[in-house]
Amino acid sequence: MHKTLPIALLAAIFSQPILAADEVTEARGLIKQFGTSLKGQLVGAMKEGGPVKAIQFCNVRAPGIASDIATHSGWEIGRTSLKIRSAANTPDAWELAVLKEFETKKAAGADPSTLDYSEVVELNGQKMFRYMKAIPTEKACLNCHAETIKPEVEAELKSLYPGDQARGFNEGDIRGAFTLSKPL
Numbered sequence: 193m194h195k196t197l198p199i200a201l202l203a204a205i206f207s208q209p210i211l212a213a214d215e216v217t218e219a220r221g222l223i224k225q226f227g228t229s230l231k232g233q234l235v236g237a238m239k240e241g242g243p244v245k246a247i248q249f250c251n252v253r254a255p256g257i258a259s260d261i262a263t264h265s266g267w268e269i270g271r272t273s274l275k276i277r278s279a280a281n282t283p284d285a286w287e288l289a290v291l292k293e294f295e296t297k298k299a300a301g302a303d304p305s306t307l308d309y310s311e312v313v314e315l316n317g318q319k320m321f322r323y324m325k326a327i328p329t330e331k332a333c334l335n336c337h338a339e340t341i342k343p344e345v346e347a348e349l350k351s352l353y354p355g356d357q358a359r360g361f362n363e364g365d366i367r368g369a370f371t372l373s374k375p376l
C-alpha cells in the first residue's frame with residue numbers, strides 16, 4: 193500500500209535547492225581566481241624545473257593560494273576528490289555525496305565542465321552556503337595523475353604522499369572538485 197506523500201514534502205524533494213544567485217556568482221569568481229592562479233603557477237614551475245619541481249609547488253603553494261583567497265574573501269576554499277592525493281583534502285559527508293552525484297551525472301552523459309552544485313546547510317546552528325564545481329582532467333594533469341608517470345615524478349609523489357590515491361586518471365575524467373563555503 194502506497195501512502196500519499198504530503199504535497200509540501202513532494203515539492204521539497206523535487207524542487208531544486210533555492211539558489212542564492214549572488215553567492216553562486218561570487219563562488220564562481222573565486223574559483224576562477226584560484227584556478228587561474230594554480231594553473232599559471234603550475235605551468236611556470238613545470239617550465240622552470242619539470243614535473244618534480246612542480247610537485248613541490250603544488251605541495252606548498254596550492255594550500256597557500258587557497259588560504260590567501262580565504263583571508264581576502266571570507267570564504268573557505270579548497271579542492272577535494274573521491275581519490276585524494278593529500279589527506280588534507282579529504283571530503284566530508286556533504287562533499288562526498290556531491291562528488292558521487294557528479295560521477296552519476298557524468299555517467300549519464302553530462303560534460304564534467306558543466307557540473308556544479310550549491311546548497312544552504314546548517315552546521316552547528318550556523319547557516320552556511322556551500323558550493324562545489326567539478327574539475328575535469330586535462331592532458332597536462334596526466335603528468336602527475338595518470339596511471340603511468342615518469343619514475344622520478346613517481347618517487348617524489350611517493351615520498352611526499354605515501355597514501356596517494358590520485359592516480360589512474362584519463363583525460364575527461366572528473367579529477368575532483370573545488371569546494372567553497374561561507375557563513376550566511
Ligand code: HEC
Pocket residue numbers: 234243244246247248250251252254255271272273275276277278279281327328329330332333334335336337358367368369
Ligand atoms: C606536477 C604535478 C601535478 C600536476 C601536473 C597536476 N597536479 Fe594535481 N596535485 C598534485 C599534487 C602534489 C597535489 C597535492 C596538493 C596538496 O598537497 O594540496 C595535487 C592535488 C590535486 C587536487 C586536490 C585533491 C587531491 O587529490 O588532494 C586536485 C583536484 C588536482 N590536483 C587536480 C589537478 C588538475 C585538474 C590538474 C591539471 C590541470 C593537475 N592536478 C595537475 C600534483 C600535480
